[in-house]
Amino acid sequence: MRRIMLLLALALCSSAATSAEQPNILLILTDDQAYDAARCLGWDEVDTPNIDRLAERGTTFTHAYNPGSWSGAVCVASRTMLFTGQQLWHAQRDASKLEQRYVETEQSWPQRLRAAGYRTAMTGKWHVQADPQKVFDQVRHVRPGMPNDHKWMYNRPHQDQPDPFDPSDQSAGGHWKGGRHWSEVVADDAIELMQPVAGDERPFFLYAAFNAPHDPRQAPAEYVARYPREKMSVPESFQPEYPYAEAMGAGRGLRDERLAPFPRTEYAVRAHRAEYAAIVSHLDAQIGRILDAVDQLGLTASTRIIFTSDHGLAIGRHGLLGKQNMYDHSVRVPFILSGPGLPTGQQITTPIYLQDVVPTTLTWAGASTDGIEFQDLNPLLDPDVTATPRQAIYGAYLDRQRMVTQDGWKLIVYPKVPCVRLYNLEKDPHEVVDLSENGEYKVVAAQLLDQLRLQQTETGDDLYLPAIEALQPYASPTSPLPPVR
Known part of the structure; x- marks a missing residue:
């Protein structure tokens, strides 16, 4: 009997030790935030002291990508990949059957964490074809894909006309619907959901999903006043119109582009x-409230924080407004990891996918990663481990665009033209100089196209791409390319 009691005691001690080693996991997920949309990430016109604070405390992955989308609502694909851990076209295959394939079998990301001993909670934007009530233990204020908008929020502003849009007008709904800005509601909920639950000693996984800075870009008047329009700079890649917009599925009929x-x-x-x-600054203030609560609740030493977004946004770069394109401003996102045991104040330039957060957190939790198609980032965080980076990064939008990035080069393919665009990202980070018509780089383009085909196989992409010879000489736009600033 004594031996049995001793074995039970040892088992309980072992269980307690394992539980203690599992960090709380806080995911702060924004919507439509470009990779550089914070002061610490490169946009020196915007005030983001709290995102900056998070970067100082943690490690920033400077080249985090979203693989793309099968719909104009890019966030649906991005978040479905998070939910399932499957690459783009495999996730699309499962999108209409998420309840059966993942919820009922408890194979979704949150459910794997719950199986590993986590209390799971979410608030904010969902936009996944599954019932969050079946996935998380606690759910607050589930929001739709985007806040409501109005016709007069589009096709504006014109310099010679009064602007009908007031970002701080609470009667317009949108982020103000319900009487309190949705970013403030998410922060309220996150602070509440991090509170200890009586009788529940499990670590928590909190999915705090902001709709900001998605349009309508609304913020309190004090934040709007910080940024006079006339003092804002125009992006280096500004163009009046993008010559391939219609062929690539991001033309004048696309909702985002009509803003x-x-x-x-x-x-x-x-x-x-x-x-x-x-709206980014207002969002940052709410993130600051969450970070302060982590400290005040005594959770700093036990909580790992992930800050990222589901995709970027053009906002005037390359003549585009939305995210339905393969330029870095739209396919790259901010990505910061912070917390106990993680490097501080560091930057890692190795390209990753934002969905790599799934196996990374599952590893932290000691949960199963079986069948997950993304890569664990922990080897990149450990200086004593030799990590094997990806050969290349893949991107896609509908059947209209394909992209591959490798060794500082990017190839974009527009199959409907057909043509390609080629950029040297190291020398031309804003992607303003298309090298595709320079015959010296034909070999580079051909090699990248071969790599793109390999990536198609890995991601379940069956779109046919013609040989590089069929794309040479590269098609010229029907009208002259507008001058690039």
Whole structure:
């Protein structure tokens, strides 16, 4: 009997030790936040002291990508990949059967963490074809894909006309619907959901999903006043219109692109970027409230924080407003890991996918990663481990665009033209100089196209791409390319 009691005691001690080693996991997920949309990430016009604080405390992955989308609502694909851990086209295959394939079998990301001993909770934007009530232990304020909007929020502003849009007008609904800005509600919920639950000693996994800075780009007046339109800069890659917009599925009929007038004007772009800065700053303040609560609740030493977004946004770059394109401003996102045991104040330039957060957190939790198609980032965080980076990064949008990035080069393919665009990202990070018509780089383009085909196989992409010879000489736009600033 004594031996049995001793074995039971040892088992309980072992269980307690394992539980103690599992960190709380806090995911702060934003919507439509470009990779550089914070001061610490490169946009020196915007005030983001709390995202900056998080970067100082943790490790920033400077080249985190979203693989793309099968729909104009890019966030649906991005979040479905998070939920399932499956690459783009495999996730699309499962999208209409998430309840059966993942919820009922408890194979979704949150359910794997719950099986490993976590209390799971969520608040905010969901936009996945599964019932969050079946997935998380606690759920607050489930929001739709985007806040409601109005016709007068589009095709604006015009320099010679009054602007009908006031970002701080609470009667307009949108982020203000319900009487309190949705970013503030998410922060309220996150602070509440991090509170200890009586009788429940499990670590928590909290999915705090902001709708900001998605349009309508609304913020309180004090934040709007910080960013006068006339003082905002125009992006280096500004163009009045993108020559392949229609062929690539991001033309004048796309909702996101109709927010500003055609052709784009510097006046309109400055206005939209000012509103973007204001809502990002307001979002940052709410993130600050969450970070303060982590400290005040005594959770700093036991909580690992992930800050990222589901995709980026153009906001006037390349003549585009939305995220339905393969340029870095739209396919790259911020990605910061912070917390006990993680490096501080570091940057890692190795390319990753934002969905790599799934196996990374499952590893932290000691949970199963069986069948997960993304890569654990922990080897990249450990200086004593030799990590094997990806050969290349893949991107896609519908059957209209394909992209591959490798060794500082990017190839974009528009199959409907057909043509390609080629960029040297190391020398041209804003992607303003298309090298595709320079015959010296034909070999580079061909090698990248071969790599893209390999990536298609890995991601379940069956779209046919012609040989590089069929794309040479590269097609010219039907009208001259607008001058690039």
